[in-house]
Amino acid sequence: MSEARAGSRWRRRLPVSTALAAVSAVLLLVGPAAAVVPQAAAPVAAPADLGRLADEQASVVEVVLAGTAELDALVATGVDLDHHVSHTGDGIVVHAVVTGNEVATLTRAGFTFGRVLHTSADAQDRVAEREATIAAHVADNQEFAAATGFSAQSTISDVKIIRADYYTSGDTEVLSVEAKWAQGQAESTPLTVERDSGPGTEIGSGGTQTISRFVDAGVYLYHRGAAQVSTRPAYVRITSPSGDVAVAKVEQWLPIPPTNPEGPGYMKDFVASYLTPTELYDRIKALAAQYPRLAEIVELPHRTNGYRRQAQAVLGTVDASRVAVDSLAWGHQGGNDISVELADPGAADAPLAVTVTGSQVRVDLATDGSGTVTSTAAQVVAALNAQAGTLLTAYTYRGSPGAGVVAPAAPTALSDGLSAPAAVSRDPHPVYAIRIGKHRDGSRLGVLAYAQEHAREWVPPLVTIETAERLLRNYAHDRKTRELVDNLDIWIAPSINPDGGHYSFYDFNSQRKNMTNHCTSETSGDFLGRNSWGVDNNRNYTEYSMFDGYSGASASCTSGTYAGPSELSEPESRNVDWLAARPNIRFSMNLHSSGNYFMWSPGSYATPGRISAPRPTLAEESLFWGASSRILTAIKRHRNLAVTPARTGPIADVLYSAAGNSGDMLWYRYGIYAWNFEVGTSFQPTWSEAHAETMEFANGLVELLRVARDFDTDKKKPTSSLSVTASATPGMVDVTFSTSEPAAVFYTLDRTRPTYDSTLYGSAGIREGGETLTVPVGTTVHWFSVDAAGNVEKNYKPDGRGNNYNKEKLKAPKR
The missing domain is CATH 3.40.630.10 (Zn peptidases)
Incomplete structure (x- = not known):
């Protein structure tokens, strides 16, 4: 791994974890239908090739999973997934991009599929729409040219509200809540969120909603969930199954400021169709x-x-008897002109022979005394490579020994399969x-x-x-x-x-x-x-x-x-x-x-x-x-x-x-x-x-x-403060830092001068705020803050001399 480039002066690179084996699994696709609750399927080993055939089109289909273990197993198969993951009360819904033959290959895996969301026909409609849009704009331009003559969190013991966000999307009002429960790793219990009806109202008057565990790769992260509301609540409350209570203020998510950064006459809307x-x-x-x-x-x-391929063909339908051929030249440089015929000579005891006439290759298959074709795929491959090796390469199908007798095939044109215009x-x-x-x-x-x-x-x-x-x-x-x-x-x-x-x-x-x-x-x-x-x-x-x-x-x-x-x-x-x-x-x-x-x-x-x-x-x-x-x-x-x-x-x-x-x-x-x-x-x-x-x-x-x-242009120096609250441990206090803007805090607890090598104040956990330090009463804390632009609080020189850092001797809070 490369070291991070010097940018943020206080970034520290952490070691890479030991490589661990991934879990494998495969899918089962059901046709268009309402999503159903997933079965608890045991993942099985994924095949090396999921079986997408050349001319198959793909559809986007919901996959309904019981939990993140199944999601990890699904990802590990290498199946093509859309960037969509929705956590529901019953599990997880993701979108897979799959073809019909992949369905046949994966039917034994035990995954549950729901609705078909997007088909190849939908994509073709988009292409047709693009062409029509372009044509319409061209016509408008021509017509125009002709006309103009020109061509707050409570102190709690086992439940903590991480986020409580109210937002609008379209005409819908939504309350989204995330919380961490101390028993969340072991217990699958959802948490109930009570809300008020706005400032000055009782918590509970606005109704309740539940939030569910988010467990990823077997690790509990937090509870989360969202529900539609009719009014913006001011506070929410969660009472954990053990009876502990957390209360938090509801924040506005993405409020739109009245000032528009786009000035008068600002121009936009410059695209009129999809572009290749x-x-x-x-x-x-x-x-x-x-x-x-x-x-x-x-x-x-x-x-x-390059947008280019060799021209290819696969002759035959049975794997052991198939013959695959690739042109040596790119398809557009002559490969697409090649054809291969596997001919029954119509005579007894005929030898295997290859004739090359320009770009046309004819294979006369060998026969026995009764006139029955006897040439195997391996024999035809060897003859093609010996006699037509200046035009193409032949091989048996996907590692098969090629022991099967080939079937005659009419002249088959090799193709690069590409249809873009010249x-x-x-x-x-x-x-x-x-x-x-x-x-x-x-x-x-x-x-x-x-x-x-x-x-x-x-x-x-x-x-x-x-x-x-x-x-x-x-x-x-x-x-x-x-x-x-x-x-x-x-x-x-x-x-x-x-x-x-x-x-x-x-x-x-x-x-x-x-x-x-x-x-x-x-x-x-x-x-x-x-x-x-x-x-x-x-x-x-x-x-x-x-x-x-x-x-x-x-x-x-x-x-x-x-x-x-x-x-x-x-x-x-x-x-x-x-x-x-x-x-x-x-x-x-x-x-x-x-x-x-x-x-x-x-x-x-x-x-x-x-x-x-x-x-x-x-x-x-x-x-x-x-x-x-x-x-x-x-x-x-x-x-x-x-x-x-x-x-x-x-x-x-x-x-x-x-x-x-x-x-x-x-x-x-x-x-x-x-x-x-x-x-x-x-x-x-x-x-x-x-x-x-x-x-x-x-x-x-x-x-x-x-x-x-x-x-x-940020030249503003951050400021920071220290908050001290009573600890549950006698003789100790709980300490947290806060800053006026996103900034790092470096601190010492031994009366030494803080530098960039001092302890960096950390996070309490995923999507949480700062950690809580529990230290003895009487401890002297020295600290300073520095923002991402390198501005240091009070112009303190951490790598130089000076003592204008923050200092505080911790006292027990008054009760």
């Missing part, structure tokens, strides 16, 4: 050409392997970013936004384009936009995975991965496996990866979460690494869909035991939460969409483990404050929905730039 990777790149090139003083196009150093390049593809800023020399704080690591996610790239348009087209007349462009170094890469993106648009709408085929002839490297090939770019990075023993990625070349043969094996991933290595980049946003999540590190853990990647410090976590509140509020401005508290937080806490994801690499390797958007609720929604998602999440991406600018 080629169109995305053309769009940013046109922008850079129009604003050369403010933007430039940067070709990233690693070209992809305008889509078949060469190794350059990947482009637009760099925006008045000063693009590395002297300004850098912000990175990148999208389409996953090919089928069509909305996130539009968010990046809309953001780039807003920055450049508002520069001349909007002061706040000009401040961002003048003082930040902004990198926007709209499509990290152009090969997979093109494949998703033109060939297989459910494509998640890149197009690189790491399967072999012994596995699924033949024509029938082509929709299962590729590496999940967001599992191919360097930190806390599958190769380090972390969960949520697969070693199978056909898995939806295939991590690749090694870390950074893929050019797409190496490009993200190159971008992140810019020494001035301190903030980033990785845009995905779907699920309406907003997340950050840690993104992975090892099982069993849910051994997480190192968690951010209390101060770092506070910065993540504070900036998130701003960004999510900006998103909410567009149409009152609230990304919920339960879907906001570290990836491993609110979604599932994703070993080797790019956000973890940016955070742990490079010290970049790295967030992940999960835009919307589906990969390819109708255009009206896609347009709305683009507008609202572009609001959020612009707000990230404002967060970065405020961070860069």
Whole structure:
């Protein structure tokens, strides 16, 4: 593991946990139906290949799970999962992207499936809608041109309320509560939350709701739940089964300030349809050409392997008798012109013979004395390689000995299976970013936004384009936009995975991965496996990866979460690494869909035991939460969409483990404050929905730039205070620290001078506030605080001399 780049002066790198084995399981898919309560199925070993056939289309289907043990088992199979996890009273619902043959392969596993949410026909409708939208805009433009002549928490013993959030989403009012119970690891009992009806009313007058345990990888984290309410409560109360009581004040989640950061005449709404990777790149090139003083196009150093494949065919239907053939040339460079025929000569005692005429290959099969074909698949393969080896490579099917007698086959054209128009390049593809800023020399704080690591996610790239348009087209007349462009170094890469993106648009709408085929002839490297090939770019990075023993990625070349043969094996991933290595980049946003999540590190853990990647410090976590509140509020401005508290937080806490994801690499390797958007609720929604998602999440991406600018200009020094309360232990007191802003607190208890090597004040637990220190009465505490921008309280010099740190001798509180 690489050491974190110097950025936050007080970040400490923690050791990587020991690699642990992952649990495996497989699925059972039921047709469209109402979701049902899952059976307690025992996970079984997953097959190496889940069985996706070449021409099958995929659907998004609910998987209903009994709990997180089943979720971990499901993830471990490598099945292709959407970014959606909902915890319900009966268990967990996730979305899987599966085909019919995968259903047949996995029927014996015991998982329960619910509704079919999205089919290949829906995706085709989106493509048709895109074409119609483009055509309509072209017609409008032509018509226009012709017309114009131009072409508060209580002290408690065993239950603690972590969060109580009221928010609105659309016309709905919701109360979300999270609490930790001391017996939560052992007891499955839900907790009952009582609420009032507003200020001055009795707790209980507003009704009750229950919250359920959130247990991940066998580890109890906290109770959580949300319910619709008719009025905003002021306080909530939880009485634990043991009789202890907690009361907390209800906070407003994502209140929208009356002041709009967008000034008069601010322009937006620049996207009119879905865009392919080629169109995305053309769009940013046109922008850079129009604003050369403010933007430039940067070709990233690693070209992809290309939207191209060898032409292939599989002849026969019985595995032992199948013959697979691949062209030596790429399909578009002659491979698609090759055909292979397996002919019955119609005569007795005929020898096996191969004839090559141009690109046509004929195999005359051997027969016995009665004229019956006797050639086995292995014999045909050997003859093809000997006689037609300048055109193609032949092999038996997926490691079969090929002992079965082949069946005659009519001339069969080899195909690369690609249907994009010729305008889509078949060469190794350059990947482009637009760099925006008045000063693009590395002297300004850098912000990175990148999208389409996953090919089928069509909305996130539009968010990046809309953001780039807003920055450049508002520069001349909007002061706040000009401040961002003048003082930040902004990198926007709209499509990290152009090969997979093109494949998703033109060939297989459910494509998640890149197009690189790491399967072999012994596995699924033949024509029938082509929709299962590729590496999940967001599992191919360097930190806390599958190769380090972390969960949520697969070693199978056909898995939806295939991590690749090694870390950074893929050019797409190496490009993200190159971008992140810019020494001035301190903030980033990785845009995905779907699920309406907003997340950050840690993104992975090892099982069993849910051994997480190192968690951010209390101060770092506070910065993540504070900036998130701003960004999510900006998103909410567009149409009152609230990304919920339960879907906001570290990836491993609110979604599932994703070993080797790019956000973890940016955070742990490079010290970049790295967030992940999960835009919307589906990969390819109708255009009206896609347009709305683009507008609202572009609001959020612009707000990230404002967060970065405020961070860069932050010269305000934090202040801190110490709170002392009575301890249950005689002669001791309980101590907590608080700060005026997200800041680290370093302290000593032995009267020594505090430095950066002193004890760092920590968190009480996942999604909780600061820890409580229990120390003897009379202890003298020395401490100071420092914020993420490096501002130290009172201008104290922790690494120098001076004594202007905070000091307090602890006294017993008066009763």
